[in-house]
Amino acid sequence: MATIIESPKSLTQADFKGRVDPDWCPGCGDFGVLAAVQKALVELQIPNHQIVTVSGIGCSSNFPGFIETYGMHTLHGRSLPVATGLKMANHELTVLVTGGDGDGLGIGGNHLTHTMRRNVDLTYIIMDNQIYGLTTGQTSPTSRLGMKTKSTPHGNIEGPINPITMALAAGATFVARGFSGEQKHLTELIRLAIQHKGFSFLDVFSPCVTYNKDNTFQWFRPRVKKLEDDPAYDATDWLAAMEKSTLWGEEIPIGRFYERTDLPSLDQAEPVLKDGPMVGRSAHIDPAVAQSFIEELM
Amino acid sequence: MSRHLMKGNEAIVKSAILAGCRGFYGYPITPASEITEAAAALMPQVGGVFLQAESEVAAINMLYGAASAGVRAMTASSGPGISLMQEGISYMAGAELPCVIADITRGGPGLGNIASEQSDYHQVVKGGGHGNYRTLVLAPHSVQEMADLTVLAFELADRYRNPVVLLADGFMGQMMEPVEFPEVATEPRLPRWAVAGTDASRGNVITSMHLDTDKLEAHVRQLEAKYFITEQREARAEDWRTEDAEIVLVGYGIVARILKAVAAEARAAGLPVGVLRPITLYPFPTLHFQRLTARARAFLVVEMSNGQLVGDVRLALNGARPVEFFSRVGGNAPTHLEVLAEVQDLARRHLAGAPAEEELIVHV
Numbered sequence: 001m002a003t004i005i006e007s008p009k010s011l012t013q014a015d016f017k018g019r020v021d022p023d024w025c026p027g028c029g030d031f032g033v034l035a036a037v038q039k040a041l042v043e044l045q046i047p048n049h050q051i052v053t054v055s056g057i058g059c060s061s062n063f064p065g066f067i068e069t070y071g072m073h074t075l076h077g078r079s080l081p082v083a084t085g086l087k088m089a090n091h092e093l094t095v096l097v098t099g100g101d102g103d104g105l106g107i108g109g110n111h112l113t114h115t116m117r118r119n120v121d122l123t124y125i126i127m128d129n130q131i132y133g134l135t136t137g138q139t140s141p142t143s144r145l146g147m148k149t150k151s152t153p154h155g156n157i158e159g160p161i162n163p164i165t166m167a168l169a170a171g172a173t174f175v176a177r178g179f180s181g182e183q184k185h186l187t188e189l190i191r192l193a194i195q196h197k198g199f200s201f202l203d204v205f206s207p208c209v210t211y212n213k214d215n216t217f218q219w220f221r222p223r224v225k226k227l228e229d230d231p232a233y234d235a236t237d238w239l240a241a242m243e244k245s246t247l248w249g250e251e252i253p254i255g256r257f258y259e260r261t262d263l264p265s266l267d268q269a270e271p272v273l274k275d276g277p278m279v280g281r282s283a284h285i286d287p288a289v290a291q292s293f294i295e296e297l298m
Numbered sequence: 299m300s301r302h303l304m305k306g307n308e309a310i311v312k313s314a315i316l317a318g319c320r321g322f323y324g325y326p327i328t329p330a331s332e333i334t335e336a337a338a339a340l341m342p343q344v345g346g347v348f349l350q351a352e353s354e355v356a357a358i359n360m361l362y363g364a365a366s367a368g369v370r371a372m373t374a375s376s377g378p379g380i381s382l383m384q385e386g387i388s389y390m391a392g393a394e395l396p397c398v399i400a401d402i403t404r405g406g407p408g409l410g411n412i413a414s415e416q417s418d419y420h421q422v423v424k425g426g427g428h429g430n431y432r433t434l435v436l437a438p439h440s441v442q443e444m445a446d447l448t449v450l451a452f453e454l455a456d457r458y459r460n461p462v463v464l465l466a467d468g469f470m471g472q473m474m475e476p477v478e479f480p481e482v483a484t485e486p487r488l489p490r491w492a493v494a495g496t497d498a499s500r501g502n503v504i505t506s507m508h509l510d511t512d513k514l515e516a517h518v519r520q521l522e523a524k525y526f527i528t529e530q531r532e533a534r535a536e537d538w539r540t541e542d543a544e545i546v547l548v549g550y551g552i553v554a555r556i557l558k559a560v561a562a563e564a565r566a567a568g569l570p571v572g573v574l575r576p577i578t579l580y581p582f583p584t585l586h587f588q589r590l591t592a593r594a595r596a597f598l599v600v601e602m603s604n605g606q607l608v609g610d611v612r613l614a615l616n617g618a619r620p621v622e623f624f625s626r627v628g629g630n631a632p633t634h635l636e637v638l639a640e641v642q643d644l645a646r647r648h649l650a651g652a653p654a655e656e657e658l659i660v661h662v
Contacts, residue, residue: 076378077353107353135326139350151326151338151350
């Protein structure tokens with residue numbers, strides 16, 4: 001659970017506006033994700049200095065510059081290990097991790113699997129545009145079969161990864177899918193994801209208006225169906241979530257697929273962190289303890 | 299033979315295919331992405347495999363697999379991606395697998411920027427991976443050489459069973475020039491050491507592991523002997539009006555182009571200036587440098603990195619002549635005017651009766 005402090009002056013969206021204006025193309029889906037994150041932070045009233053935004057490399061990974069929180073722009077695909085190190089050093093911080101489908105599911109795919117397995121208390125938002133945008137339009141791990149891109153000029157012969165099924169299988173304790181074109185719904189999902197104690201995985205359709213002519217706002221709009229509109233859907237039922245995750249085509253479910261709250265996050269499971277974060281802790285060692293393990297090493 | 303106008307990045311791929319390359323495993327990165335894109339378009343047309351890997355780590359290991367099977371294969375990237383490949387390059391050098399890697403360099407360290415630098419010199423020429431190994435390194439200075447040296451790279455890789463790196467600054471990858479290709483394509487034969495799935499290759503094992511200390515030492519000595527042979531036979535450099543040069547300018551890649559313009563201008567002003575351009579950065583053309591000391595009074599090394607090539611020049615000359623240094627970094631290229639000013643300064647101090655100087659180490 002993020003630390004919520006009653007602030008004397010309530011925070012507004014303007015307080016989360018970054019000092020740099022986004023360099024995304026006009027109409028990019030990433031604008032909607034940025035706005036939804038800012039709105040969710042306003043709802044949660046988390047002070048700016050208690051939030052860190054961590055990213056890798058890609059168009060969407062420029063995100064930390066565009067939001068007024070602490071920010072870390074890290075290596076391609078490595079945002080999750082960096083965020084894990086940060087969280088374990090100071091687990092009182094709210095840590096948001098942002099990036100694209102190439103960063104998170106391609107080069108960072110292995111890190112993603114293990115960060116989910118460890119249940120690190122992070123909110124990970126993949127701004128999924130099904131293309132490599134920053135390098136000007138090559139296939140990505142979520143590009144559809146047959147899709148023509150600059151690196152698949154004869155059509156993509158590989159099938160896409162299903163990020164939701166993958167997250168469920170890897171043990172993520174919060175799994176959701178949003179759409180940049182559904183602001184209110186996305187804001188709610190981000191708020192729930194931040195509030196979830198454990199690894200929150202959010203795959204967000206964030207159309208690339210420059211390089212992906214297949215998966216556009218117009219393509220998604222009639223297809224996305226909110227899980228929340230089905231009163232019978234039970235987000236604590238893992239098998240039901242697995243089944244829903246395989247739906248793709250005329251109907252694409254968005255919303256919270258799955259959440260479980262009975263597992264400790266990594267910082268909760270780590271005994272040495274039970275008295276508080278490592279940050280600010282004294283490094284003093286009792287001389288008797290020091291003597292005992294020096295003797296043990298001899 | 300017809301000439302075609304194209305980018306250096308595109309020339310590499312066309313040349314590679316003509317050199318018999320039938321496997322390309324890559325990952326997009328600016329300013330090398332056009333290589334991946336051209337390979338994606340062209341490889342299937344000649345029955346070659348193109349695969350966009352999930353990372354550069356994956357790409358270099360796919361190359362390990364293709365090379366083990368005896369297929370000529372290559373990859374391409376830029377600084378940050380090459381850093382990721384270093385582990386695999388060390389393993390390939392250890393397992394004596396041929397492959398070609400194009401490094402279209404950008405600015406660093408870290409994310410740096412996407413403008414041209416030559417700051418990958420150390421990680422490529424000195425070997426950024428672990429262990430006692432070398433990679434052979436070729437440095438083109440024109441789009442024509444992007445094509446020609448790619449062919450040479452595949453030949454050297456097979457001849458010495460070793461990774462070969464084509465080290466070209468971003469200018470080389472991005473600029474367009476006319477280029478001619480060989481009319482006859484190479485059809486490489488299946489190497490006898492490959493794990494080819496044939497009865498004859500049944501006993502072949504590809505490995506870089508030698509647990510016995512004496513066996514590993516013998517393996518490293520054998521690699522050393524191989525590198526020594528490349529030093530004797532494969533070092534290449536271009537001498538440009540050095541026959542009477544008293545001041546020798548040294549640079550590779552785009553810098554060499556600038557240096558030729560500077561030398562021409564200096565000569566017009568009556569200064570005996572020439573250019574020595576290393577084409578192989580490893581093996582380093584040491585003898586080419588030593589030969590020039592008969593007449594040369596001083597050397598000026600110009601780089602788009604903060605003093606990486608200059609170290610090898612000093613080793614080659616071993617104190618015989620003063621070596622001075624000028625650089626621009628961050629993605630900036632030296633202008634011919636600023637290099638010319640350096641040359642004029644050098645001439646004042648070293649030519650026409652100026653007293654002989656000890657070697658000066660000057661960082662600019």
